[in-house]
Amino acid sequence: MRRYATDVAVLARKDLTLELRARDTLPAMLLFVVSALVVFHFALPKSSSGLAAKGLLWVAIVFTALVGLTRAFVPEREQRLIDGLLLAPCDRSAIWLGKSVAVLAFLAAAEVVALPAYAAFFSGIGWSTIPTSSWPTSGSSRWERCSLPSRLSAARASCCCPCSSCRSRSRSWSAASAPASPGAPRATLVSCASTTSSLR
Amino acid sequence: MPLGRHGRKGEEPAGPDAVSREVIRARGLGKRYGDKRVLEGLDLDLERGGFLLVTGPNGSGKTTLLRLCAGLATPTAGSLDINAPREAIGFAGHDPLVYRELTAIENLDLYGRLYRVSERRERIGMLLERFGLWQARNERAGSFSRGMQQRLSLCRALLHEPSLFVLDEPYSGLDDAGVDLLDRELADLRAGATFVVSTHDPARVEPLASSLLAFA
Numbered sequence: 001m002r003r004y005a006t007d008v009a010v011l012a013r014k015d016l017t018l019e020l021r022a023r024d025t026l027p028a029m030l031l032f033v034v035s036a037l038v039v040f041h042f043a044l045p046k047s048s049s050g051l052a053a054k055g056l057l058w059v060a061i062v063f064t065a066l067v068g069l070t071r072a073f074v075p076e077r078e079q080r081l082i083d084g085l086l087l088a089p090c091d092r093s094a095i096w097l098g099k100s101v102a103v104l105a106f107l108a109a110a111e112v113v114a115l116p117a118y119a120a121f122f123s124g125i126g127w128s129t130i131p132t133s134s135w136p137t138s139g140s141s142r143w144e145r146c147s148l149p150s151r152l153s154a155a156r157a158s159c160c161c162p163c164s165s166c167r168s169r170s171r172s173w174s175a176a177s178a179p180a181s182p183g184a185p186r187a188t189l190v191s192c193a194s195t196t197s198s199l200r
Numbered sequence: 201m202p203l204g205r206h207g208r209k210g211e212e213p214a215g216p217d218a219v220s221r222e223v224i225r226a227r228g229l230g231k232r233y234g235d236k237r238v239l240e241g242l243d244l245d246l247e248r249g250g251f252l253l254v255t256g257p258n259g260s261g262k263t264t265l266l267r268l269c270a271g272l273a274t275p276t277a278g279s280l281d282i283n284a285p286r287e288a289i290g291f292a293g294h295d296p297l298v299y300r301e302l303t304a305i306e307n308l309d310l311y312g313r314l315y316r317v318s319e320r321r322e323r324i325g326m327l328l329e330r331f332g333l334w335q336a337r338n339e340r341a342g343s344f345s346r347g348m349q350q351r352l353s354l355c356r357a358l359l360h361e362p363s364l365f366v367l368d369e370p371y372s373g374l375d376d377a378g379v380d381l382l383d384r385e386l387a388d389l390r391a392g393a394t395f396v397v398s399t400h401d402p403a404r405v406e407p408l409a410s411s412l413l414a415f416a
Binding site: 003006007010011014017018021022075079080081083084085086087088089090 | 270271272285286287289291293295297298299300301302306310311313314315316340356
């Protein structure tokens, strides 16, 4: 478990460092949440209850979380860096959890801006508003698990058990043979004079 | 040399005490992307300490084979046994697999932590020095030239002292000094590791190779 937690911490720290340098995701999330609250401020009738306003705060935070989630794997997708993470001996779920931790940190930063904006546009915030606004934050991590890149799921050839014996076990794949088809590239195996490996 | 058992599909992997002579064993290996069949009916055995040189024209399936050997793809036909744990595989492909926003040292430190490299900092310093990147260690990888990124990628592949090297066109982007450096590294590592290397310049690597796989 300690190794797993270390891997998660390393990966989360990597994502936080990348965001501090690139500043791709967090400004987009901040801009979105403030814009959403501005729009809701004008859209919500004046006679609406405070509960409706809190509901719109939830909506703003959930969609802000989605903005963060859709951008979470951008470096891994665009630069194919997911291969580097998949090659590492860490458990594959640690990659997801590290991303979740980083996105939650971004979302917490967005809420630091969102709550004062909410207080300015709607009603004041109390101690009950803060845990209420944290519910969408915790739900977003479950959403991210469902939206993992299919490649990450498809590459789970080894078991997800963090125990070292499972990780170090040799891997075998077996797929149903497909009928031969013409036109597929042919490979020629040539053995050199030194026959330290066997080929046919 | 005999191929060994045939029709080995879906066998239980060897236990931790079993020492298999073969690091890679494929039977009827095939890979398809949608309707496009890239590999089909490939059989091969690569013994521990062997050096498989893979050549062929563009689009013939070299990269696909190497990605299968590294565990980055799964076959769609046949069977493939890789008797090497993930932490024992060093892969360098077309992409350098380094984060552009991180410095050279930070990239290697990230992978060093994930691979739990012992004496990580010393090893990183040694590799950066050996591959001529020490002066640029605190520069972001995104500012590196293609050749420097390739050198950093090779540092990353060597960092955890793997026993199975899967190198897809490792000479790509390297200048003469980089090529000579890689030649020396491969020669130094040859005795203690198993290699799968693809290249468009087979003459350079052929003296080290024990077997050759030529795609048509």
